[in-house]
Amino acid sequence: MPVTVTRTTITTTSSSSTIVGSPRALTQPLGLLRLLQLVSTCIAFSLVASVGAYTGPMGHWSMFTWCFCFAVTLVILLVELFGLQARFPLSWRNFPITYACYAALFCLTSSIIYPTTYVQFLSHGRSRDHAIAATTFSCVACLAYATEVAWTRARPGEITGYMATVPGLLKVLETFVACIIFVFISNPYLYQHASALECCVAVYAICFILAAVAILLNLGDCTNVLPISFPSFLSGLALLSVVLYAIALVLWPLYQFNEKYHGQPRRSGDPGCATRxxxxxxxxxxxxxxxxxxxxxxxxxxxxxxxxxxxxxxKV
Known part of the structure:
Protein backbone atom coordinates (compact mmCIF):
# COMPACT_ATOMS: atom_id res chain seq x y z
CA MET A 1 0.00 0.00 0.00
CA PRO A 2 1.56 3.36 -0.98
CA VAL A 3 2.62 5.64 1.86
CA THR A 4 1.86 9.34 1.54
CA VAL A 5 4.66 11.53 2.84
CA THR A 6 3.51 14.84 4.21
CA ARG A 7 5.70 17.90 4.68
CA THR A 8 5.40 19.95 7.85
CA THR A 9 7.80 22.79 7.79
CA ILE A 10 10.50 24.45 5.86
CA THR A 11 13.18 25.90 8.07
CA THR A 12 15.25 25.66 11.17
CA THR A 13 14.94 28.28 13.87
CA SER A 14 18.06 30.22 14.56
CA SER A 15 17.74 29.36 18.23
CA SER A 16 19.22 25.95 17.40
CA SER A 17 22.51 27.69 16.67
CA THR A 18 22.89 28.77 20.28
CA ILE A 19 25.06 26.66 22.54
CA VAL A 20 22.74 24.59 24.70
CA GLY A 21 23.30 24.68 28.45
CA SER A 22 26.14 27.21 28.33
CA PRO A 23 26.44 30.88 29.36
CA ARG A 24 27.75 31.46 25.84
CA ALA A 25 24.14 31.07 24.67
CA LEU A 26 23.53 34.60 25.92
CA THR A 27 26.34 35.99 23.80
CA GLN A 28 24.90 34.62 20.57
CA PRO A 29 22.96 37.15 18.41
CA LEU A 30 19.59 35.67 19.37
CA GLY A 31 20.57 35.57 23.04
CA LEU A 32 21.60 39.23 22.95
CA LEU A 33 18.32 40.08 21.23
CA ARG A 34 16.39 38.38 24.02
CA LEU A 35 18.42 40.23 26.63
CA LEU A 36 17.34 43.46 24.92
CA GLN A 37 13.71 42.30 25.10
CA LEU A 38 14.12 41.47 28.79
CA VAL A 39 15.71 44.80 29.68
CA SER A 40 13.34 46.97 27.64
CA THR A 41 10.16 45.37 29.04
CA CYS A 42 11.59 45.49 32.57
CA ILE A 43 12.37 49.20 32.26
CA ALA A 44 8.94 49.90 30.73
CA PHE A 45 6.91 48.41 33.57
CA SER A 46 9.34 49.69 36.23
CA LEU A 47 8.98 53.28 35.01
CA VAL A 48 5.19 53.04 35.02
CA ALA A 49 4.99 51.22 38.36
CA SER A 50 7.26 53.73 40.10
CA VAL A 51 4.72 56.53 39.56
CA GLY A 52 1.53 54.47 39.37
CA ALA A 53 0.83 55.61 35.80
CA TYR A 54 -1.40 52.71 34.78
CA THR A 55 -4.89 53.63 35.95
CA GLY A 56 -7.86 52.37 33.94
CA PRO A 57 -8.26 49.39 31.59
CA MET A 58 -5.79 50.61 28.96
CA GLY A 59 -3.13 51.33 31.57
CA HIS A 60 -3.64 47.92 33.14
CA TRP A 61 -3.46 46.28 29.71
CA SER A 62 -0.11 47.92 28.98
CA MET A 63 1.25 47.05 32.41
CA PHE A 64 0.17 43.42 31.97
CA THR A 65 1.78 43.30 28.53
CA TRP A 66 5.20 44.46 29.75
CA CYS A 67 5.16 42.24 32.86
CA PHE A 68 4.00 39.19 30.91
CA CYS A 69 6.58 39.65 28.15
CA PHE A 70 9.34 40.16 30.73
CA ALA A 71 8.37 36.98 32.62
CA VAL A 72 8.11 34.70 29.57
CA THR A 73 11.31 36.07 28.01
CA LEU A 74 13.10 35.37 31.28
CA VAL A 75 11.81 31.78 31.23
CA ILE A 76 13.04 31.31 27.64
CA LEU A 77 16.48 32.66 28.52
CA LEU A 78 16.75 30.37 31.56
CA VAL A 79 15.64 27.32 29.56
CA GLU A 80 18.30 27.94 26.92
CA LEU A 81 20.94 28.91 29.47
CA PHE A 82 20.57 25.63 31.39
CA GLY A 83 19.78 23.44 28.36
CA LEU A 84 16.27 22.47 29.48
CA GLN A 85 14.65 22.46 26.05
CA ALA A 86 14.03 18.69 26.16
CA ARG A 87 12.23 19.02 29.51
CA PHE A 88 10.10 21.96 28.44
CA PRO A 89 6.43 20.88 28.25
CA LEU A 90 5.87 22.49 24.83
CA SER A 91 7.54 22.02 21.46
CA TRP A 92 10.71 24.11 21.53
CA ARG A 93 10.71 24.28 17.72
CA ASN A 94 7.37 26.10 17.84
CA PHE A 95 7.13 27.87 21.19
CA PRO A 96 9.82 30.61 21.03
CA ILE A 97 8.77 32.04 17.66
CA THR A 98 5.07 31.76 18.56
CA TYR A 99 5.69 33.70 21.74
CA ALA A 100 7.93 36.24 19.99
CA CYS A 101 5.19 36.95 17.44
CA TYR A 102 2.57 37.39 20.16
CA ALA A 103 4.93 39.58 22.20
CA ALA A 104 5.65 41.81 19.20
CA LEU A 105 1.92 42.30 18.67
CA PHE A 106 1.28 42.87 22.37
CA CYS A 107 4.04 45.48 22.63
CA LEU A 108 2.93 47.14 19.39
CA THR A 109 -0.62 47.45 20.73
CA SER A 110 0.59 48.87 24.04
CA SER A 111 2.91 51.30 22.25
CA ILE A 112 -0.13 52.68 20.40
CA ILE A 113 -2.91 52.41 22.97
CA TYR A 114 -1.00 53.60 26.05
CA PRO A 115 0.07 57.01 24.69
CA THR A 116 -3.20 57.70 22.83
CA THR A 117 -5.62 56.74 25.60
CA TYR A 118 -3.55 57.50 28.69
CA VAL A 119 -0.34 59.50 28.32
CA GLN A 120 -1.93 62.40 26.43
CA PHE A 121 -4.31 63.02 29.35
CA LEU A 122 -1.54 63.22 31.95
CA SER A 123 -0.49 66.64 33.17
CA HIS A 124 3.12 67.66 32.65
CA GLY A 125 5.38 66.33 35.34
CA ARG A 126 7.22 63.26 36.59
CA SER A 127 4.39 60.82 35.85
CA ARG A 128 4.07 61.98 32.25
CA ASP A 129 7.83 61.83 31.71
CA HIS A 130 7.97 58.28 33.05
CA ALA A 131 5.00 57.26 30.89
CA ILE A 132 6.63 58.68 27.75
CA ALA A 133 9.88 56.89 28.54
CA ALA A 134 7.97 53.64 29.11
CA THR A 135 6.30 54.04 25.72
CA THR A 136 9.73 54.45 24.13
CA PHE A 137 11.03 51.25 25.71
CA SER A 138 7.82 49.48 24.67
CA CYS A 139 8.61 50.41 21.07
CA VAL A 140 12.15 49.09 21.52
CA ALA A 141 10.75 45.80 22.85
CA CYS A 142 8.34 45.58 19.92
CA LEU A 143 11.19 46.00 17.44
CA ALA A 144 13.29 43.43 19.29
CA TYR A 145 10.53 40.83 19.22
CA ALA A 146 9.73 41.56 15.57
CA THR A 147 13.43 41.13 14.76
CA GLU A 148 13.42 37.72 16.44
CA VAL A 149 10.42 36.67 14.36
CA ALA A 150 12.15 37.78 11.17
CA TRP A 151 15.38 36.08 12.29
CA THR A 152 13.86 32.69 13.15
CA ARG A 153 11.05 32.41 10.61
CA ALA A 154 11.05 29.58 8.10
CA ARG A 155 13.23 29.72 5.01
CA PRO A 156 13.04 27.32 2.03
CA GLY A 157 15.16 24.21 2.34
CA GLU A 158 15.40 24.09 6.13
CA ILE A 159 13.35 22.09 8.65
CA THR A 160 11.53 23.67 11.55
CA GLY A 161 8.17 23.76 13.32
CA TYR A 162 4.96 24.79 11.58
CA MET A 163 4.68 27.96 13.66
CA ALA A 164 7.80 29.35 11.98
CA THR A 165 6.12 29.23 8.58
CA VAL A 166 3.99 32.02 7.14
CA PRO A 167 0.69 30.16 7.82
CA GLY A 168 1.78 29.55 11.40
CA LEU A 169 2.59 33.22 11.96
CA LEU A 170 -0.70 34.17 10.33
CA LYS A 171 -2.47 31.98 12.91
CA VAL A 172 -0.89 34.09 15.62
CA LEU A 173 -2.06 37.29 13.95
CA GLU A 174 -5.58 35.93 13.48
CA THR A 175 -6.00 34.95 17.13
CA PHE A 176 -4.47 38.20 18.34
CA VAL A 177 -6.78 40.35 16.20
CA ALA A 178 -9.73 38.29 17.43
CA CYS A 179 -8.70 38.99 21.03
CA ILE A 180 -8.63 42.73 20.31
CA ILE A 181 -12.10 42.43 18.76
CA PHE A 182 -13.34 40.72 21.95
CA VAL A 183 -11.96 43.62 23.98
CA PHE A 184 -13.86 46.15 21.88
CA ILE A 185 -17.14 44.19 22.03
CA SER A 186 -16.86 43.46 25.75
CA ASN A 187 -20.02 45.56 26.26
CA PRO A 188 -23.01 43.41 25.12
CA TYR A 189 -24.89 46.63 24.33
CA LEU A 190 -22.93 46.84 21.08
CA TYR A 191 -24.46 43.72 19.55
CA GLN A 192 -27.46 42.45 21.54
CA HIS A 193 -29.95 44.66 19.70
CA ALA A 194 -29.71 42.65 16.46
CA SER A 195 -29.47 38.92 15.75
CA ALA A 196 -27.14 39.58 12.80
CA LEU A 197 -24.63 41.23 15.14
CA GLU A 198 -24.83 38.29 17.53
CA CYS A 199 -24.00 36.06 14.56
CA CYS A 200 -20.91 38.20 13.95
CA VAL A 201 -19.82 37.67 17.54
CA ALA A 202 -20.31 33.92 17.05
CA VAL A 203 -18.13 34.12 13.92
CA TYR A 204 -15.32 35.81 15.86
CA ALA A 205 -15.55 33.19 18.62
CA ILE A 206 -15.68 30.14 16.33
CA CYS A 207 -12.76 31.26 14.15
CA PHE A 208 -10.70 32.18 17.20
CA ILE A 209 -11.25 28.78 18.82
CA LEU A 210 -10.35 26.88 15.64
CA ALA A 211 -7.17 28.91 15.07
CA ALA A 212 -6.22 28.53 18.74
CA VAL A 213 -6.69 24.75 18.45
CA ALA A 214 -4.33 24.68 15.47
CA ILE A 215 -1.70 26.60 17.45
CA LEU A 216 -2.07 24.42 20.55
CA LEU A 217 -1.81 21.22 18.51
CA ASN A 218 1.52 22.41 17.15
CA LEU A 219 2.82 23.64 20.50
CA GLY A 220 1.96 20.26 22.02
CA ASP A 221 3.19 18.23 19.02
CA CYS A 222 -0.26 16.66 18.83
CA THR A 223 -1.15 17.22 15.18
CA ASN A 224 -1.53 13.47 14.68
CA VAL A 225 -4.53 13.21 17.04
CA LEU A 226 -6.90 14.68 14.46
CA PRO A 227 -9.20 12.29 12.58
CA ILE A 228 -8.07 13.95 9.33
CA SER A 229 -4.65 14.98 8.10
CA PHE A 230 -3.36 18.20 9.61
CA PRO A 231 -2.88 19.92 6.21
CA SER A 232 -6.52 19.15 5.35
CA PHE A 233 -7.59 20.55 8.71
CA LEU A 234 -5.64 23.76 8.09
CA SER A 235 -7.05 24.23 4.59
CA GLY A 236 -10.60 23.58 5.78
CA LEU A 237 -10.13 25.92 8.72
CA ALA A 238 -8.85 28.72 6.48
CA LEU A 239 -11.66 28.26 3.95
CA LEU A 240 -14.37 28.22 6.64
CA SER A 241 -12.90 31.29 8.33
CA VAL A 242 -12.75 33.22 5.06
CA VAL A 243 -16.44 32.54 4.40
CA LEU A 244 -17.50 33.42 7.95
CA TYR A 245 -15.42 36.60 8.13
CA ALA A 246 -16.71 37.71 4.73
CA ILE A 247 -20.24 37.44 6.12
CA ALA A 248 -19.24 39.33 9.27
CA LEU A 249 -17.57 42.06 7.22
CA VAL A 250 -20.91 42.71 5.52
CA LEU A 251 -23.25 42.35 8.50
CA TRP A 252 -21.30 44.23 11.18
CA PRO A 253 -20.95 47.59 9.38
CA LEU A 254 -24.43 47.25 7.86
CA TYR A 255 -26.19 46.88 11.21
CA GLN A 256 -23.91 49.29 13.07
CA PHE A 257 -23.80 52.25 10.67
CA ASN A 258 -26.91 52.00 8.49
CA GLU A 259 -29.91 53.95 9.80
CA LYS A 260 -32.27 51.53 8.06
CA TYR A 261 -31.10 48.85 10.50
CA HIS A 262 -31.06 51.21 13.51
CA GLY A 263 -27.37 51.94 13.11
CA GLN A 264 -25.52 55.19 13.80
CA PRO A 265 -23.78 56.45 10.62
CA ARG A 266 -22.15 59.53 12.19
CA ARG A 267 -19.80 59.73 15.15
CA SER A 268 -21.32 63.03 16.21
CA GLY A 269 -24.60 61.22 16.82
CA ASP A 270 -23.07 59.20 19.66
CA PRO A 271 -23.36 61.24 22.90
CA GLY A 272 -20.47 59.28 24.40
CA CYS A 273 -18.12 60.58 21.71
CA ALA A 274 -19.09 64.24 22.17
CA THR A 275 -16.53 64.76 24.93
CA ARG A 276 -13.08 63.28 25.35
CA LYS A 315 6.35 14.83 9.25
CA VAL A 316 9.54 14.84 11.26
Missing part, protein backbone atom coordinates in the same frame (compact mmCIF):
# COMPACT_ATOMS: atom_id res chain seq x y z
CA UNK A 277 -12.86 60.62 28.04
CA UNK A 278 -9.64 59.46 29.59
CA UNK A 279 -8.82 55.74 29.58
CA UNK A 280 -11.91 54.83 27.55
CA UNK A 281 -13.17 54.43 23.96
CA UNK A 282 -16.69 55.51 23.03
CA UNK A 283 -19.21 53.08 21.51
CA UNK A 284 -19.07 54.47 17.95
CA UNK A 285 -15.27 54.20 17.90
CA UNK A 286 -15.53 50.63 19.20
CA UNK A 287 -17.92 49.72 16.37
CA UNK A 288 -15.60 51.27 13.80
CA UNK A 289 -12.57 49.51 15.28
CA UNK A 290 -14.32 46.14 15.08
CA UNK A 291 -15.20 46.80 11.43
CA UNK A 292 -11.57 47.58 10.58
CA UNK A 293 -10.25 44.59 12.55
CA UNK A 294 -12.76 42.31 10.81
CA UNK A 295 -11.36 43.42 7.46
CA UNK A 296 -7.79 42.87 8.68
CA UNK A 297 -8.57 39.36 9.84
CA UNK A 298 -10.35 38.55 6.59
CA UNK A 299 -7.20 39.51 4.68
CA UNK A 300 -5.11 37.40 7.07
CA UNK A 301 -7.36 34.37 6.52
CA UNK A 302 -7.26 34.88 2.75
CA UNK A 303 -3.46 34.86 2.84
CA UNK A 304 -3.59 31.86 5.18
CA UNK A 305 -5.83 30.01 2.73
CA UNK A 306 -3.51 30.75 -0.17
CA UNK A 307 -0.44 29.50 1.71
CA UNK A 308 -2.19 26.49 3.28
CA UNK A 309 -3.50 25.36 -0.10
CA UNK A 310 -0.01 25.08 -1.55
CA UNK A 311 2.07 24.22 1.51
CA UNK A 312 3.21 20.58 1.63
CA UNK A 313 4.12 19.29 5.10
CA UNK A 314 6.90 16.85 6.12
Missing amino acids: HTHDVCSWDRRLAVSVLTGINLLAYLADLAYSARLVFV
Whole structure:
Protein backbone atom coordinates (compact mmCIF):
# COMPACT_ATOMS: atom_id res chain seq x y z
CA MET A 1 0.00 0.00 0.00
CA PRO A 2 1.56 3.36 -0.98
CA VAL A 3 2.62 5.64 1.86
CA THR A 4 1.86 9.34 1.54
CA VAL A 5 4.66 11.53 2.84
CA THR A 6 3.51 14.84 4.21
CA ARG A 7 5.70 17.90 4.68
CA THR A 8 5.40 19.95 7.85
CA THR A 9 7.80 22.79 7.79
CA ILE A 10 10.50 24.45 5.86
CA THR A 11 13.18 25.90 8.07
CA THR A 12 15.25 25.66 11.17
CA THR A 13 14.94 28.28 13.87
CA SER A 14 18.06 30.22 14.56
CA SER A 15 17.74 29.36 18.23
CA SER A 16 19.22 25.95 17.40
CA SER A 17 22.51 27.69 16.67
CA THR A 18 22.89 28.77 20.28
CA ILE A 19 25.06 26.66 22.54
CA VAL A 20 22.74 24.59 24.70
CA GLY A 21 23.30 24.68 28.45
CA SER A 22 26.14 27.21 28.33
CA PRO A 23 26.44 30.88 29.36
CA ARG A 24 27.75 31.46 25.84
CA ALA A 25 24.14 31.07 24.67
CA LEU A 26 23.53 34.60 25.92
CA THR A 27 26.34 35.99 23.80
CA GLN A 28 24.90 34.62 20.57
CA PRO A 29 22.96 37.15 18.41
CA LEU A 30 19.59 35.67 19.37
CA GLY A 31 20.57 35.57 23.04
CA LEU A 32 21.60 39.23 22.95
CA LEU A 33 18.32 40.08 21.23
CA ARG A 34 16.39 38.38 24.02
CA LEU A 35 18.42 40.23 26.63
CA LEU A 36 17.34 43.46 24.92
CA GLN A 37 13.71 42.30 25.10
CA LEU A 38 14.12 41.47 28.79
CA VAL A 39 15.71 44.80 29.68
CA SER A 40 13.34 46.97 27.64
CA THR A 41 10.16 45.37 29.04
CA CYS A 42 11.59 45.49 32.57
CA ILE A 43 12.37 49.20 32.26
CA ALA A 44 8.94 49.90 30.73
CA PHE A 45 6.91 48.41 33.57
CA SER A 46 9.34 49.69 36.23
CA LEU A 47 8.98 53.28 35.01
CA VAL A 48 5.19 53.04 35.02
CA ALA A 49 4.99 51.22 38.36
CA SER A 50 7.26 53.73 40.10
CA VAL A 51 4.72 56.53 39.56
CA GLY A 52 1.53 54.47 39.37
CA ALA A 53 0.83 55.61 35.80
CA TYR A 54 -1.40 52.71 34.78
CA THR A 55 -4.89 53.63 35.95
CA GLY A 56 -7.86 52.37 33.94
CA PRO A 57 -8.26 49.39 31.59
CA MET A 58 -5.79 50.61 28.96
CA GLY A 59 -3.13 51.33 31.57
CA HIS A 60 -3.64 47.92 33.14
CA TRP A 61 -3.46 46.28 29.71
CA SER A 62 -0.11 47.92 28.98
CA MET A 63 1.25 47.05 32.41
CA PHE A 64 0.17 43.42 31.97
CA THR A 65 1.78 43.30 28.53
CA TRP A 66 5.20 44.46 29.75
CA CYS A 67 5.16 42.24 32.86
CA PHE A 68 4.00 39.19 30.91
CA CYS A 69 6.58 39.65 28.15
CA PHE A 70 9.34 40.16 30.73
CA ALA A 71 8.37 36.98 32.62
CA VAL A 72 8.11 34.70 29.57
CA THR A 73 11.31 36.07 28.01
CA LEU A 74 13.10 35.37 31.28
CA VAL A 75 11.81 31.78 31.23
CA ILE A 76 13.04 31.31 27.64
CA LEU A 77 16.48 32.66 28.52
CA LEU A 78 16.75 30.37 31.56
CA VAL A 79 15.64 27.32 29.56
CA GLU A 80 18.30 27.94 26.92
CA LEU A 81 20.94 28.91 29.47
CA PHE A 82 20.57 25.63 31.39
CA GLY A 83 19.78 23.44 28.36
CA LEU A 84 16.27 22.47 29.48
CA GLN A 85 14.65 22.46 26.05
CA ALA A 86 14.03 18.69 26.16
CA ARG A 87 12.23 19.02 29.51
CA PHE A 88 10.10 21.96 28.44
CA PRO A 89 6.43 20.88 28.25
CA LEU A 90 5.87 22.49 24.83
CA SER A 91 7.54 22.02 21.46
CA TRP A 92 10.71 24.11 21.53
CA ARG A 93 10.71 24.28 17.72
CA ASN A 94 7.37 26.10 17.84
CA PHE A 95 7.13 27.87 21.19
CA PRO A 96 9.82 30.61 21.03
CA ILE A 97 8.77 32.04 17.66
CA THR A 98 5.07 31.76 18.56
CA TYR A 99 5.69 33.70 21.74
CA ALA A 100 7.93 36.24 19.99
CA CYS A 101 5.19 36.95 17.44
CA TYR A 102 2.57 37.39 20.16
CA ALA A 103 4.93 39.58 22.20
CA ALA A 104 5.65 41.81 19.20
CA LEU A 105 1.92 42.30 18.67
CA PHE A 106 1.28 42.87 22.37
CA CYS A 107 4.04 45.48 22.63
CA LEU A 108 2.93 47.14 19.39
CA THR A 109 -0.62 47.45 20.73
CA SER A 110 0.59 48.87 24.04
CA SER A 111 2.91 51.30 22.25
CA ILE A 112 -0.13 52.68 20.40
CA ILE A 113 -2.91 52.41 22.97
CA TYR A 114 -1.00 53.60 26.05
CA PRO A 115 0.07 57.01 24.69
CA THR A 116 -3.20 57.70 22.83
CA THR A 117 -5.62 56.74 25.60
CA TYR A 118 -3.55 57.50 28.69
CA VAL A 119 -0.34 59.50 28.32
CA GLN A 120 -1.93 62.40 26.43
CA PHE A 121 -4.31 63.02 29.35
CA LEU A 122 -1.54 63.22 31.95
CA SER A 123 -0.49 66.64 33.17
CA HIS A 124 3.12 67.66 32.65
CA GLY A 125 5.38 66.33 35.34
CA ARG A 126 7.22 63.26 36.59
CA SER A 127 4.39 60.82 35.85
CA ARG A 128 4.07 61.98 32.25
CA ASP A 129 7.83 61.83 31.71
CA HIS A 130 7.97 58.28 33.05
CA ALA A 131 5.00 57.26 30.89
CA ILE A 132 6.63 58.68 27.75
CA ALA A 133 9.88 56.89 28.54
CA ALA A 134 7.97 53.64 29.11
CA THR A 135 6.30 54.04 25.72
CA THR A 136 9.73 54.45 24.13
CA PHE A 137 11.03 51.25 25.71
CA SER A 138 7.82 49.48 24.67
CA CYS A 139 8.61 50.41 21.07
CA VAL A 140 12.15 49.09 21.52
CA ALA A 141 10.75 45.80 22.85
CA CYS A 142 8.34 45.58 19.92
CA LEU A 143 11.19 46.00 17.44
CA ALA A 144 13.29 43.43 19.29
CA TYR A 145 10.53 40.83 19.22
CA ALA A 146 9.73 41.56 15.57
CA THR A 147 13.43 41.13 14.76
CA GLU A 148 13.42 37.72 16.44
CA VAL A 149 10.42 36.67 14.36
CA ALA A 150 12.15 37.78 11.17
CA TRP A 151 15.38 36.08 12.29
CA THR A 152 13.86 32.69 13.15
CA ARG A 153 11.05 32.41 10.61
CA ALA A 154 11.05 29.58 8.10
CA ARG A 155 13.23 29.72 5.01
CA PRO A 156 13.04 27.32 2.03
CA GLY A 157 15.16 24.21 2.34
CA GLU A 158 15.40 24.09 6.13
CA ILE A 159 13.35 22.09 8.65
CA THR A 160 11.53 23.67 11.55
CA GLY A 161 8.17 23.76 13.32
CA TYR A 162 4.96 24.79 11.58
CA MET A 163 4.68 27.96 13.66
CA ALA A 164 7.80 29.35 11.98
CA THR A 165 6.12 29.23 8.58
CA VAL A 166 3.99 32.02 7.14
CA PRO A 167 0.69 30.16 7.82
CA GLY A 168 1.78 29.55 11.40
CA LEU A 169 2.59 33.22 11.96
CA LEU A 170 -0.70 34.17 10.33
CA LYS A 171 -2.47 31.98 12.91
CA VAL A 172 -0.89 34.09 15.62
CA LEU A 173 -2.06 37.29 13.95
CA GLU A 174 -5.58 35.93 13.48
CA THR A 175 -6.00 34.95 17.13
CA PHE A 176 -4.47 38.20 18.34
CA VAL A 177 -6.78 40.35 16.20
CA ALA A 178 -9.73 38.29 17.43
CA CYS A 179 -8.70 38.99 21.03
CA ILE A 180 -8.63 42.73 20.31
CA ILE A 181 -12.10 42.43 18.76
CA PHE A 182 -13.34 40.72 21.95
CA VAL A 183 -11.96 43.62 23.98
CA PHE A 184 -13.86 46.15 21.88
CA ILE A 185 -17.14 44.19 22.03
CA SER A 186 -16.86 43.46 25.75
CA ASN A 187 -20.02 45.56 26.26
CA PRO A 188 -23.01 43.41 25.12
CA TYR A 189 -24.89 46.63 24.33
CA LEU A 190 -22.93 46.84 21.08
CA TYR A 191 -24.46 43.72 19.55
CA GLN A 192 -27.46 42.45 21.54
CA HIS A 193 -29.95 44.66 19.70
CA ALA A 194 -29.71 42.65 16.46
CA SER A 195 -29.47 38.92 15.75
CA ALA A 196 -27.14 39.58 12.80
CA LEU A 197 -24.63 41.23 15.14
CA GLU A 198 -24.83 38.29 17.53
CA CYS A 199 -24.00 36.06 14.56
CA CYS A 200 -20.91 38.20 13.95
CA VAL A 201 -19.82 37.67 17.54
CA ALA A 202 -20.31 33.92 17.05
CA VAL A 203 -18.13 34.12 13.92
CA TYR A 204 -15.32 35.81 15.86
CA ALA A 205 -15.55 33.19 18.62
CA ILE A 206 -15.68 30.14 16.33
CA CYS A 207 -12.76 31.26 14.15
CA PHE A 208 -10.70 32.18 17.20
CA ILE A 209 -11.25 28.78 18.82
CA LEU A 210 -10.35 26.88 15.64
CA ALA A 211 -7.17 28.91 15.07
CA ALA A 212 -6.22 28.53 18.74
CA VAL A 213 -6.69 24.75 18.45
CA ALA A 214 -4.33 24.68 15.47
CA ILE A 215 -1.70 26.60 17.45
CA LEU A 216 -2.07 24.42 20.55
CA LEU A 217 -1.81 21.22 18.51
CA ASN A 218 1.52 22.41 17.15
CA LEU A 219 2.82 23.64 20.50
CA GLY A 220 1.96 20.26 22.02
CA ASP A 221 3.19 18.23 19.02
CA CYS A 222 -0.26 16.66 18.83
CA THR A 223 -1.15 17.22 15.18
CA ASN A 224 -1.53 13.47 14.68
CA VAL A 225 -4.53 13.21 17.04
CA LEU A 226 -6.90 14.68 14.46
CA PRO A 227 -9.20 12.29 12.58
CA ILE A 228 -8.07 13.95 9.33
CA SER A 229 -4.65 14.98 8.10
CA PHE A 230 -3.36 18.20 9.61
CA PRO A 231 -2.88 19.92 6.21
CA SER A 232 -6.52 19.15 5.35
CA PHE A 233 -7.59 20.55 8.71
CA LEU A 234 -5.64 23.76 8.09
CA SER A 235 -7.05 24.23 4.59
CA GLY A 236 -10.60 23.58 5.78
CA LEU A 237 -10.13 25.92 8.72
CA ALA A 238 -8.85 28.72 6.48
CA LEU A 239 -11.66 28.26 3.95
CA LEU A 240 -14.37 28.22 6.64
CA SER A 241 -12.90 31.29 8.33
CA VAL A 242 -12.75 33.22 5.06
CA VAL A 243 -16.44 32.54 4.40
CA LEU A 244 -17.50 33.42 7.95
CA TYR A 245 -15.42 36.60 8.13
CA ALA A 246 -16.71 37.71 4.73
CA ILE A 247 -20.24 37.44 6.12
CA ALA A 248 -19.24 39.33 9.27
CA LEU A 249 -17.57 42.06 7.22
CA VAL A 250 -20.91 42.71 5.52
CA LEU A 251 -23.25 42.35 8.50
CA TRP A 252 -21.30 44.23 11.18
CA PRO A 253 -20.95 47.59 9.38
CA LEU A 254 -24.43 47.25 7.86
CA TYR A 255 -26.19 46.88 11.21
CA GLN A 256 -23.91 49.29 13.07
CA PHE A 257 -23.80 52.25 10.67
CA ASN A 258 -26.91 52.00 8.49
CA GLU A 259 -29.91 53.95 9.80
CA LYS A 260 -32.27 51.53 8.06
CA TYR A 261 -31.10 48.85 10.50
CA HIS A 262 -31.06 51.21 13.51
CA GLY A 263 -27.37 51.94 13.11
CA GLN A 264 -25.52 55.19 13.80
CA PRO A 265 -23.78 56.45 10.62
CA ARG A 266 -22.15 59.53 12.19
CA ARG A 267 -19.80 59.73 15.15
CA SER A 268 -21.32 63.03 16.21
CA GLY A 269 -24.60 61.22 16.82
CA ASP A 270 -23.07 59.20 19.66
CA PRO A 271 -23.36 61.24 22.90
CA GLY A 272 -20.47 59.28 24.40
CA CYS A 273 -18.12 60.58 21.71
CA ALA A 274 -19.09 64.24 22.17
CA THR A 275 -16.53 64.76 24.93
CA ARG A 276 -13.08 63.28 25.35
CA HIS A 277 -12.86 60.62 28.04
CA THR A 278 -9.64 59.46 29.59
CA HIS A 279 -8.82 55.74 29.58
CA ASP A 280 -11.91 54.83 27.55
CA VAL A 281 -13.17 54.43 23.96
CA CYS A 282 -16.69 55.51 23.03
CA SER A 283 -19.21 53.08 21.51
CA TRP A 284 -19.07 54.47 17.95
CA ASP A 285 -15.27 54.20 17.90
CA ARG A 286 -15.53 50.63 19.20
CA ARG A 287 -17.92 49.72 16.37
CA LEU A 288 -15.60 51.27 13.80
CA ALA A 289 -12.57 49.51 15.28
CA VAL A 290 -14.32 46.14 15.08
CA SER A 291 -15.20 46.80 11.43
CA VAL A 292 -11.57 47.58 10.58
CA LEU A 293 -10.25 44.59 12.55
CA THR A 294 -12.76 42.31 10.81
CA GLY A 295 -11.36 43.42 7.46
CA ILE A 296 -7.79 42.87 8.68
CA ASN A 297 -8.57 39.36 9.84
CA LEU A 298 -10.35 38.55 6.59
CA LEU A 299 -7.20 39.51 4.68
CA ALA A 300 -5.11 37.40 7.07
CA TYR A 301 -7.36 34.37 6.52
CA LEU A 302 -7.26 34.88 2.75
CA ALA A 303 -3.46 34.86 2.84
CA ASP A 304 -3.59 31.86 5.18
CA LEU A 305 -5.83 30.01 2.73
CA ALA A 306 -3.51 30.75 -0.17
CA TYR A 307 -0.44 29.50 1.71
CA SER A 308 -2.19 26.49 3.28
CA ALA A 309 -3.50 25.36 -0.10
CA ARG A 310 -0.01 25.08 -1.55
CA LEU A 311 2.07 24.22 1.51
CA VAL A 312 3.21 20.58 1.63
CA PHE A 313 4.12 19.29 5.10
CA VAL A 314 6.90 16.85 6.12
CA LYS A 315 6.35 14.83 9.25
CA VAL A 316 9.54 14.84 11.26
